[in-house]
Amino acid sequence: xxxxxxxxxxxxxxxxxxxxxxxxxxxxxxxxxxxxxxxxxxxxxxxxxxxxxxxxxxxxxxxxxxxxxxxxxxxxxxxxxxxxxxxxxxxxxxxxxxxxxxxxxxxxxxxxxxxxxxxxxxxxxxxxxxxxxxxxxxxxxxxxxxxxxxxxxxxxxxxxxxxxxxxxxxxxxxxxxxxxxxxxxxxxxxxxxxxxxxxxxxxxxxxxxxxxxxxxxxxxxxxxxxxxxxxxxxxxxxxxxxxxxxxxxxxxxxxxxxxxxxxxxxxxxxxxxxxxxxxxxxxxxxxxxxxxxxxxxxxxxxxxxxxxxxxxxxxxxxxxxxxxxxxxxxxxxxxxxxxxxxxxxxxxxxxxxx
Amino acid sequence: xxxxxxxxxxxxxxxxxxxxxxxxxxxxxxxxxxxxxxxxxxxxxxxxxxxxxxxxxxxxxxxxxxxxxxxxxxxxxxxxxxxxxxxxxxxxxxxxxxxxxxxxxxxxxxxxxxxxxxxxxxxxxxxxxxxxxxxxxxxxxxxxxxxxxxxxxxxxxxxxxxxxxxxxxxxxxxxxxxxxxxxxxxxxxxxxxxxxxxxxxxxxxxxxxxxxxxxxxxxxxxxxxxxxxxxxxxxxxxxxxxxxxxxxxxxxxxxxxxxxxxxxxxxxxxxxxxxxxxxxxxxxxxxxxxxxxxxxxxxxxxxxxxxxxxxxxxxxxxxxxxxxxxxxxxxxxxxxxxxxxxxxxxxxxxxxxx
Ligand SMILES: Cc1ncc(COP(=O)(O)O)c(C=O)c1O
Ligand SMILES: Cc1ncc(COP(=O)(O)O)c(C=O)c1O
Numbered sequence: 001x002x003x004x005x006x007x008x009x010x011x012x013x014x015x016x017x018x019x020x021x022x023x024x025x026x027x028x029x030x031x032x033x034x035x036x037x038x039x040x041x042x043x044x045x046x047x048x049x050x051x052x053x054x055x056x057x058x059x060x061x062x063x064x065x066x067x068x069x070x071x072x073x074x075x076x077x078x079x080x081x082x083x084x085x086x087x088x089x090x091x092x093x094x095x096x097x098x099x100x101x102x103x104x105x106x107x108x109x110x111x112x113x114x115x116x117x118x119x120x121x122x123x124x125x126x127x128x129x130x131x132x133x134x135x136x137x138x139x140x141x142x143x144x145x146x147x148x149x150x151x152x153x154x155x156x157x158x159x160x161x162x163x164x165x166x167x168x169x170x171x172x173x174x175x176x177x178x179x180x181x182x183x184x185x186x187x188x189x190x191x192x193x194x195x196x197x198x199x200x201x202x203x204x205x206x207x208x209x210x211x212x213x214x215x216x217x218x219x220x221x222x223x224x225x226x227x228x229x230x231x232x233x234x235x236x237x238x239x240x241x242x243x244x245x246x247x248x249x250x251x252x253x254x255x256x257x258x259x260x261x262x263x264x265x266x267x268x269x270x271x272x273x274x275x276x277x278x279x280x281x282x283x284x285x286x287x288x289x290x291x292x293x294x295x296x297x298x299x300x301x302x303x304x305x306x307x308x309x310x311x312x313x314x315x316x317x318x319x320x321x322x323x324x325x326x327x328x329x330x331x332x333x334x335x336x337x338x339x340x341x342x343x344x345x346x347x348x349x350x351x352x353x354x
Numbered sequence: 355x356x357x358x359x360x361x362x363x364x365x366x367x368x369x370x371x372x373x374x375x376x377x378x379x380x381x382x383x384x385x386x387x388x389x390x391x392x393x394x395x396x397x398x399x400x401x402x403x404x405x406x407x408x409x410x411x412x413x414x415x416x417x418x419x420x421x422x423x424x425x426x427x428x429x430x431x432x433x434x435x436x437x438x439x440x441x442x443x444x445x446x447x448x449x450x451x452x453x454x455x456x457x458x459x460x461x462x463x464x465x466x467x468x469x470x471x472x473x474x475x476x477x478x479x480x481x482x483x484x485x486x487x488x489x490x491x492x493x494x495x496x497x498x499x500x501x502x503x504x505x506x507x508x509x510x511x512x513x514x515x516x517x518x519x520x521x522x523x524x525x526x527x528x529x530x531x532x533x534x535x536x537x538x539x540x541x542x543x544x545x546x547x548x549x550x551x552x553x554x555x556x557x558x559x560x561x562x563x564x565x566x567x568x569x570x571x572x573x574x575x576x577x578x579x580x581x582x583x584x585x586x587x588x589x590x591x592x593x594x595x596x597x598x599x600x601x602x603x604x605x606x607x608x609x610x611x612x613x614x615x616x617x618x619x620x621x622x623x624x625x626x627x628x629x630x631x632x633x634x635x636x637x638x639x640x641x642x643x644x645x646x647x648x649x650x651x652x653x654x655x656x657x658x659x660x661x662x663x664x665x666x667x668x669x670x671x672x673x674x675x676x677x678x679x680x681x682x683x684x685x686x687x688x689x690x691x692x693x694x695x696x697x698x699x700x701x702x703x704x705x706x707x708x
Contacts, residue, residue, distance in 0.1 A: 029416070029505025036415060056412045057420075061390060061518050062383070066499050069423040069552030070559065106559035141505055145420050146556075151383025151495055151520055153589050155559045164415050166505055188542035188578035192557045198423030199553015202500075203546045205424065205460035205509045224542035225579050235507050
């Protein structure tokens with residue numbers, strides 16, 4: 001840590017609200033810890049972050065976040081091992097991606113130590129909030145938005161960077177049934193799909209609602225040109241197993257460079273599983289489902305880790321995937337969560353102790 | 355007006371801040387009137403709107419607007435004629451478009467009378483704020499955003515609909531030099547480009563900054579497939595005059611159905627100008643510039659009304675447009691603003707008195 005940053009000020013709550021929380025019945029991202037990190041951008045620079053009690057934000061009605069969607073975020077987790085040590089998983093990758101998103105959305109980049117030191121300090125302050133029940137974890141949400149004022153459609157002159165923490169249960173419950181989408185799209189060539197920009201997510205809500213009305217819980221996004229290639233599964237990267245090869249699409253300006261995705265790829269290689277990173281056509285997935293060579297499909301992302309797909313729908317036909325005894329999904333999920341929770345060796349150097 | 359809506363409550367400011375405003379030197383959208391309209395969506399319904407003093411909004415850090423860009427807006431103006439009568443221009447079209455945007459962004463639709471009666475009541479309360487200097491007007495910004503809480507990437511359960519008013523000077527100053535964009539895109543097929551969704555605008559900031567570094571003030575957006583067709587000019591619809599025909603692209607799911615655009619088309623037809631609504635290729639515009647048949651290009655939108663393009667850049671070559679004595683842009687701008695300011699007949703029934 002360089003010495004240029006001033007010490008992060010910490011204002012603690014007088015009374016913790018932790019006793020009010022039922023840690024055995026957590027939903028995803030709806031309970032928040034006692035504190036948050038706040039960092040303001042003003043007069044051309046990010047100010048030193050501070051930790052304050054979790055509290056409302058007050059903004060002018062003309063703040064650009066309300067009008068022009070100038071916002072980005074990250075999603076990560078903190079894990080507690082059996083010795084109560086606290087771990088982060090590849091946090092520097094989240095930091096780097098936040099700044100990739102920032103650049104695309106014309107938001108000033110965050111200094112590395114503000115993010116990393118702020119994150120560690122906040123998790124340390126609220127470490128009692130990290131759930132230890134299996135499947136639960138402390139979800140970490142760094143986000144940046146335009147607080148500057150004015151109706152001119154141009155970048156704001158003031159921003160806020162916050163980190164909030166939410167002890168969370170698992171993201172999905174039950175088997176996931178997905179629909180291959182051929183009408184709506186989530187991102188354009190040359191667009192902002194590779195950024196974790198707020199607007200990308202709101203744009204998915206309506207098509208996902210339409211899919212839900214037909215009984216699907218997620219949409220498989222395809223390219224917007226001809227809906228020829230499968231690209232993402234909701235807000236997760238997608239993996240397909242054909243025979244014994246694990247395939248995922250290449251990242252692009254339409255696809256988020258997921259940290260779970262790249263970790264899964266590396267673990268699979270380490271486990272001797274054949275992997276391919278290449279475009280996947282809808283046609284080949286449907287053909288493989290028909291001829292039985294499609295063994296597995298799953299989404300990969302921080303929130304759900306690995307989310308196996310039980311059924312996919314395409315043009316009014318549902319294709320069920322087989323139930324395998326030793327699926328790649330189960331094996332890879334065990335391996336990655338064992339690393340995250342410090343239950344196994346970390347040959348890749350991904351864990352960071354807080 | 356149906357009788358189902360309760361009366362709009364009005365809480366007026368104790369002291370107006372109008373005396374602090376220099377009406378001769380207004381920029382665009384940076385000064386706000388004394389009041390605003392606020393309407394909350396809770397428990398599955400929009401509550402009766404109310405008019406309150408213009409004041410900050412307080413939100414939980416987990417409000418979905420900060421994370422998932424679930425927001426939409428409109429842009430319109432109020433005009434004062436020489437007899438101090440106040441006029442709106444096609445406000446019902448803004449209302450309808452707001453709800454088209456709402457649907458795409460999974461935001462509950464606003465009841466018509468909440469919008470229309472709220473709008474009129476607000477403009478009435480702050481009508482002294484309507485500038486009368488030529489080129490100035492009262493810019494009206496209706497907007498809706500997700501105030502509901504939680505990190506689950508799904509539609510919020512609470513929303514806020516506001517209308518704010520900003521006495522404004524003209525949007526652009528000076529000649530506009532634009533760049534035909536071939537790398538970045540503003541919208542996808544099957545995406546949200548036809549909606550006035552917040553995120554669409556933030557996505558334009560970075561490419562526009564890059565263009566500005568090369569000396570261009572706006573980007574001409576092309577389709578994201580092959581950058582073959584010109585689609586919009588910044589946040590305006592685009593018109594091209596080749597010889598004596600005025601051409602604009604058809605609206606689509608990538609292009610906003612602009613109220614200025616469709617009014618201009620109707621006025622042009624009324625004036626006996628030949629119009630075409632069809633796809634415009636970049637190639638034909640460049641060819642027309644080279645052979646002299648390209649007479650005019652302009653952007654059309656509420657903020658700038660008509661914004662003539664002096665020069666466009668394409669692949670490192672700048673093409674200057676001729677300076678015409680009787681340009682369509684000048685003629686059409688005069689005609690539309692004469693209607694808006696009640697200086698001329700309104701054969702189309704577009705004006706609505708407040
Ligand atoms: C669109 C999208 N794709 C994929 C992912 C997975 O990324 P990560 O594994 O870094 O969480 C995310 C975030 O969770 C996402 O928002
Ligand atoms: C992307 C875009 N295109 C075109 C327009 C023009 O629409 P209108 O004439 O209704 O203002 C706007 C809004 O001003 C816009 O945001």
